Amino acid sequence: MNADIGVVGMAVMGQNLALNMERKGFVVAVYNRTRKRTEDLVAGRGKGRRFIPCYDLEAFVSSLARPRKVLLMVKAGQATDAVLKELFPLLEPGDVVMDGGNSHFLDTERRLAEAERRGLLYLGVGISGGEHGALHGPAIMPGGHREGYAIVEDILAKTAAQGPQGSCCAFLGPGSAGHYVKMVHNGIEYAIMQALAECYDLMKRGLSMAPREMADVFATWNGGELSGYLLEITERILRHVDPDTGRPLVELIRDTAQQKGTGKWSTQAALDEGTCAPTIAAAVFARTVSALKEERRAAAGVLPGPSPEIREERGGVLEELFGALYLTIVAAYAQGFRQLGDASRERGYDLSLAEVARVWMDGCIIRSRLLVPMRTAFMENPDLPLLFLALPFASRWREHHGALRATVMRAHRVGIPVPAMGSALDFLDAYRTERLPANLIQAHRDFFGAHTYERVDRPGVFHTDWESAP
Numbered sequence: 001m002n003a004d005i006g007v008v009g010m011a012v013m014g015q016n017l018a019l020n021m022e023r024k025g026f027v028v029a030v031y032n033r034t035r036k037r038t039e040d041l042v043a044g045r046g047k048g049r050r051f052i053p054c055y056d057l058e059a060f061v062s063s064l065a066r067p068r069k070v071l072l073m074v075k076a077g078q079a080t081d082a083v084l085k086e087l088f089p090l091l092e093p094g095d096v097v098m099d100g101g102n103s104h105f106l107d108t109e110r111r112l113a114e115a116e117r118r119g120l121l122y123l124g125v126g127i128s129g130g131e132h133g134a135l136h137g138p139a140i141m142p143g144g145h146r147e148g149y150a151i152v153e154d155i156l157a158k159t160a161a162q163g164p165q166g167s168c169c170a171f172l173g174p175g176s177a178g179h180y181v182k183m184v185h186n187g188i189e190y191a192i193m194q195a196l197a198e199c200y201d202l203m204k205r206g207l208s209m210a211p212r213e214m215a216d217v218f219a220t221w222n223g224g225e226l227s228g229y230l231l232e233i234t235e236r237i238l239r240h241v242d243p244d245t246g247r248p249l250v251e252l253i254r255d256t257a258q259q260k261g262t263g264k265w266s267t268q269a270a271l272d273e274g275t276c277a278p279t280i281a282a283a284v285f286a287r288t289v290s291a292l293k294e295e296r297r298a299a300a301g302v303l304p305g306p307s308p309e310i311r312e313e314r315g316g317v318l319e320e321l322f323g324a325l326y327l328t329i330v331a332a333y334a335q336g337f338r339q340l341g342d343a344s345r346e347r348g349y350d351l352s353l354a355e356v357a358r359v360w361m362d363g364c365i366i367r368s369r370l371l372v373p374m375r376t377a378f379m380e381n382p383d384l385p386l387l388f389l390a391l392p393f394a395s396r397w398r399e400h401h402g403a404l405r406a407t408v409m410r411a412h413r414v415g416i417p418v419p420a421m422g423s424a425l426d427f428l429d430a431y432r433t434e435r436l437p438a439n440l441i442q443a444h445r446d447f448f449g450a451h452t453y454e455r456v457d458r459p460g461v462f463h464t465d466w467e468s469a470p
């Protein structure tokens with residue numbers, strides 16, 4: 001019996017994907033550097049399943065049907081390079097290698113070039129959904145060699161979540177398109193989580209609400225058009241009671257957010273691309289500030305602020321908070337899609353943003369009902385510069401921008417930070433302003449650096465000797 005596909009890396013993601021693929025009818029060869037993980041799988045959850053356990057890479061490669069299909073689910077970075085160094089020489093031209101880890105897109109381009117030199121087909125495959133998604137159906141974002149995708153399409157499409165508009169897997173484009181899209185997915189994820197955390201802070205410190213009351217509010221919000229996985233788990237987290245203390249578990253968790261780096265990469269890439277992703281960047285920096293726990297503790301005694309208490313009627317505050325959350329979440333997607341459009345033009349991905357929206361509809365962490373109208377917007381206008389310009393989102397802006405403004409002002413008044421909401425508002429206010437104060441910045445640049453400027457009243461490039469000007 002030859003395996004239809006082989007998975008390298010039997011940590012939680014690799015194991016769950018292997019189990020998922022086997023359940024879809026495929027024979028799966030499994031291999032892990034440390035033997036025990038493979039042994040545990042086939043003796044435990046994989047017992048009686050059509051797995052071919054392998055304990056060295058040569059045996060693993062020989063167990064695969066040709067053309068061989070290999071999915072790597074190992075730690076991103078050096079570990080992936082180490083595995084590929086061993087694996088590449090064992091494969092033959094026409095075999096397909098997929099990297100399903102969270103690899104940096106530039107690493108993917110380098111590895112793809114190396115695979116190409118060896119006649120191998122290579123795919124950088126973004127996978128989202130955490131361990132549950134890997135087992136029950138993640139969103140899968142492959143990019144790289146299209147001929148390679150044709151060979152693995154059946155397996156990946158069946159392994160992925162089956163969303164409201166088809167399998168949450170689609171070939172996204174050449175080169176590093178798949179990993180780039182996954183990176184931006186994570187950037188959007190950071191921004192939505194930050195926006196939800198800001199709602200929690202306003203409800204907790206501002207309105208003195210108990211976690212279970214907050215959970216009820218999130219449950220109501222999750223019943224409407226904003227419905228999505230991150231809202232759903234926010235409600236569930238807020239209801240969770242610690243069995244040891246009987247207290248809401250969320251209140252017992254240290255308030256320092258960690259990060260593995262994909263939000264940072266997304267922001268770095270946005271800066272390199274010259275695209276606008278301020279809300280995603282704000283969410284990354286918010287985590288950085290949260291990590292300064294000891295400094296924050298010390299500063300609390302030195303830098304006073306107002307009382308966080310919001311002395312207003314709760315219902316009205318919550319109604320406006322919903323509008324603020326709605327627009328901030330849409331701003332996160334809008335900036336992410338904008339970045340993808342800009343990167344696609346710059347890097348030749350030829351991305352279909354409508355297809356990206358479709359792939360994100362289920363299985364992944366940022367799945368949300370909002371992706372349905374987002375997909376429609378990009379189908380109607382593939383070159384849409386920003387989601388807010390599409391009718392449904394423009395009308396939501398009209399409906400809710402007062403609420404976003406009121407919420408940001410309220411938060412600032414009581415000293416509760418809202419970096420995601422604040423940056424979404426600032427971004428949209430700037431985006432809808434025909435004349436910004438950047439003329440003064442151009443004058444500054446010309447003053448101290450002779451960088452020149454353009455004028456609004458006549459064509460050309462100008463420089464002024466500002467020191468001698470009257």
Ligand SMILES: NC(=O)c1ccc[n+]([C@@H]2O[C@H](COP(=O)([O-])OP(=O)(O)OC[C@H]3O[C@@H](n4cnc5c(N)ncnc54)[C@H](OP(=O)(O)O)[C@@H]3O)[C@@H](O)[C@H]2O)c1
Nearest residue numbers: 009010011012013033034073074075076079082101102130
């Ligand atoms: N966890 C998630 O929710 C999630 C979601 C999407 C994507 N991902 C990505 O999926 C990949 C796997 O994630 P994970 O959480 O299951 O595992 P992980 O903790 O990121 O990686 C552990 C796996 O990498 C292997 N490994 C590490 N160094 C190695 C080396 N030098 N040579 C060979 N193998 C090496 C380990 O083998 P040993 O057992 O021998 O140490 C183990 O199989 C990662 O790239 C991750 O970023 C994770």
